[in-house]
Structures are given as structure tokens and as C-alpha cells.
Amino acid sequence: MAIEIERKFLLANDNWRALVSKSINYRQGYLNSDKHSSVRVRVSDDTAKLNIKSATIGAQRQEYEYDIPADDAHELLNTLCHKPLIEKTRHIVVIKQHTWEIDEFSGENQGLCVAEIELSHVDELFEKMDWVGEEVTEDIRYYNNQLVKNPYTRW
Amino acid sequence: MAIEIERKFLLANDNWRALVSKSINYRQGYLNSDKHSSVRVRVSDDTAKLNIKSATIGAQRQEYEYDIPADDAHELLNTLCHKPLIEKTRHIVVIKQHTWEIDEFSGENQGLCVAEIELSHVDELFEKMDWVGEEVTEDIRYYNNQLVKNPYTRW
Numbered sequence: 313m314a315i316e317i318e319r320k321f322l323l324a325n326d327n328w329r330a331l332v333s334k335s336i337n338y339r340q341g342y343l344n345s346d347k348h349s350s351v352r353v354r355v356s357d358d359t360a361k362l363n364i365k366s367a368t369i370g371a372q373r374q375e376y377e378y379d380i381p382a383d384d385a386h387e388l389l390n391t392l393c394h395k396p397l398i399e400k401t402r403h404i405v406v407i408k409q410h411t412w413e414i415d416e417f418s419g420e421n422q423g424l425c426v427a428e429i430e431l432s433h434v435d436e437l438f439e440k441m442d443w444v445g446e447e448v449t450e451d452i453r454y455y456n457n458q459l460v461k462n463p464y465t466r467w
Numbered sequence: 468m469a470i471e472i473e474r475k476f477l478l479a480n481d482n483w484r485a486l487v488s489k490s491i492n493y494r495q496g497y498l499n500s501d502k503h504s505s506v507r508v509r510v511s512d513d514t515a516k517l518n519i520k521s522a523t524i525g526a527q528r529q530e531y532e533y534d535i536p537a538d539d540a541h542e543l544l545n546t547l548c549h550k551p552l553i554e555k556t557r558h559i560v561v562i563k564q565h566t567w568e569i570d571e572f573s574g575e576n577q578g579l580c581v582a583e584i585e586l587s588h589v590d591e592l593f594e595k596m597d598w599v600g601e602e603v604t605e606d607i608r609y610y611n612n613q614l615v616k617n618p619y620t621r622w
Contacts, residue, residue, distance in 0.1 A: 343506055343519060344499030349547040351498055351506045362517070362533070364498065366547055374546065376539050378517070384531050391529065392504040392521055 316365070316375045317431045320454060324445035328414055328427070334404040341393025345457035352457070353380075353388045360385035394460050396420040410438050420463035426454055471520070471530045472586045475609060479600035483569055483582070489559040496548025500612035507612070508535075508543045515540035549615050551575040565593050575618035581609055 340354035345367070352363040360382040366374035389397055399419040405412040410429055417424040426448065429438055448454045453462065495509035500522070507518040515537040521529035544552055554574040560567040565584055572579040581603065584593055603609045608617065 343504050344501055346499055346501075348549065349498050364543065364547070374542075376535075376543065378533060378535055380531075380533060387529075388519065388531065392519065394503065 316373045317434055317436075318373075318428050318449070319431065319447060320449045321427045321429075321447050322445040323414070323425050323427055323443055325443050327443040328403070328405050328412070328441070331405045331407070332403040332414075333406055336402045336404075338400050338402055339389060339397055340456070341389045341395070341397040342457050342460055343388070343392055343394075345394075345455075345460070350457045353385050353393055355382065355385045355389065396460060396463060398456050398459055407439050407441060417459070417464065420465050421459050422465055424459070424464040471528045472589055472591075473528075473583050474586065474602060474604045476582045476584075476602050476604075477600040478569070478580050478582055478598055480598050482598040483558070483560050483567070483596070486560045486562075487558040487569075488561055491557045491559075493555050493557055494544060494552055495611070496544045496550070496552040497612050497615055498543070498547055498549075500549075500610075500615070505612045508540050508548055510537065510540045510544065551615060551618060553611050553614055562594050562596060572614070572619065575620050576614050577620055579614070579619040 336356050338354055338356050340352055343351040343353065345351075347367055349367050350365050352365070354361050354363060360380050362378045362380050362385075364376040368374070396419060398417070398421065400415045400417045400421070403414040403416065405414060405427075410431075412427050412429050414425065414427045427444060431438065452458050453467075491511050493509055493511050495507055498506040498508065500506075502522055504522050505520050507520070509516050509518060515535050517533045517535050517540075519531040523529070551574060553572070553576065555570045555572045555576070558569040558571065560569060560582075565586075567582050567584050569580065569582045582599060586593065607613050608622075
């Protein structure tokens, strides 16, 4: 088990694009997301994982992750996961000691773009670049499991 | 992925007890159980597994199972799984080519005992011993995930 501490922001402009070191395509879905936990299936370009997170709202969450066979992951996504699936490209931007993950959504969440930074404790300081916009860490609408129930294109 | 074909029966008497070849203690819980699927965490005497099943009612279900670290399993059971947990002893009875799993529940399902037989197809014939009682394959009250929501001692 890991404790995940993340803060999430909207993007104020496109200046981050020049800083991207890597981009990964994700296709993911949820077997559930209730008041206790979420169970996610995620396939990227070269991995397939099952992920369990506590449903605590805010920066700190309990997390478990396991590799599963890619064939199982695709079957689970196509049959048992809630629809629509989440499709996004994750762009990695490294600023000093911190890694930003900037998720650019497609499909039913086309137009949405959010930046996440992983921190070692909730109050850790980090460089706030000009492209970092409004903080939405506490806004559950931006949780990926909520983007299944209420996709961005319907906001 | 495996397709699981099982039929489930109540017990008509205790004659099966003399035929038990092995007994295993299980402690298990559910991260979810909704209309699509259930996600189960199960710890036995020597294994810890995460199991995903489709929520189809009846004999045939889609099933996936993965080993996970025992420490993770205990944490998931104690923190994120729905309560009460399911506690039971599974008794194995082999009759010719078929294996019966007879689950004797404790905790909030004390008093309940059900026998399951795994078949290779829905209509496969098997020997119906004198201790095999009423069939409850289609009765969702006997699903383990339902025994969390509505334990036997409250029926």
C-alpha cells in the first residue's frame, strides 16, 4: 500500500507543451466507484494494471496497484467496466525535483486538460509555473471516476 | 478469464461431514458489488487473492483472479471492504469426478451452510447425494456479496 498525495490544477495556457518529456496514451475504466473506494483497470502503451484507491476526497489517498495480463484488462474494459471509458494522453513535464502529469482527455471528455503534481507531504512547496491555473484538488467533478458518470462534454 | 459454471444447494442433513477431505478457513470482503460486477478480496490459510466476477445471476459467470500480497489483502479487508466481512470454513467433498465445496458460515452468517458444485457445462449430470437439499443457484440472497448486505442471522 502507498499513500498518494497529489494536487490538481487546471491549465492557464499552453506553455507547458514545450516542456513535455514524454507522452503516454491511457484507456481506463472503473469496475466500481462508491463512497469507500474505486477499482480501476488501465491499459497504457505497454502496461495493464488494476488499481484500488480509497475514496477520500482531497490530496491524500490510500492506493494499491497490481499488474494484470493485458488480455484480461482489455476484456474487463470492454465488458465489465462502466461506460464511457476514460481516454486520455498523459504528458510528463519535469520541473526541478517535481514531476507534473498533464492529462489531455479525448472521447466524451474531449476539451478537458488537468495538471497533477505528486508531493511527499500535503504542504510541500513547489514552483507554480505560469501555465498552472486554478486548483481543483477538492473538486470531485475532476476525479476520473466522476468523469465516467458526468463527462466533461456534458458540463 | 475463466467462465465459472456452478450450481448451489442447501444441505438436507449432516451426512457430508464424514466425507470431508480438506477444510480451509476464508475471510473475505467486497470492494464493490453492483449490477455489473463484484470485486472480492479473500484471505485463506495460505493465500491472498483479488477476484473479479461478472454479476450475471445463475450458473455461468465471467471470472478473473489474481494473487496479491497478504499484507495488502488484510489492509483492504480491514479498511476499504464493505462490512460485515464474510467468514466461513470451506469443506471439500469429492464424489467421483466432481468436487463439492461446502461453505459453513460464521460471524453474522452463522447457521448458514451451502454446497456448490463446479460443472463443465450447465446441464452436466452429477450424483445427487442424500445430503444435497434444495437448489438455490438462482437465489441471489445466497450470493456471498449479498450476505454482506443482508446477513443470514437477519433473515
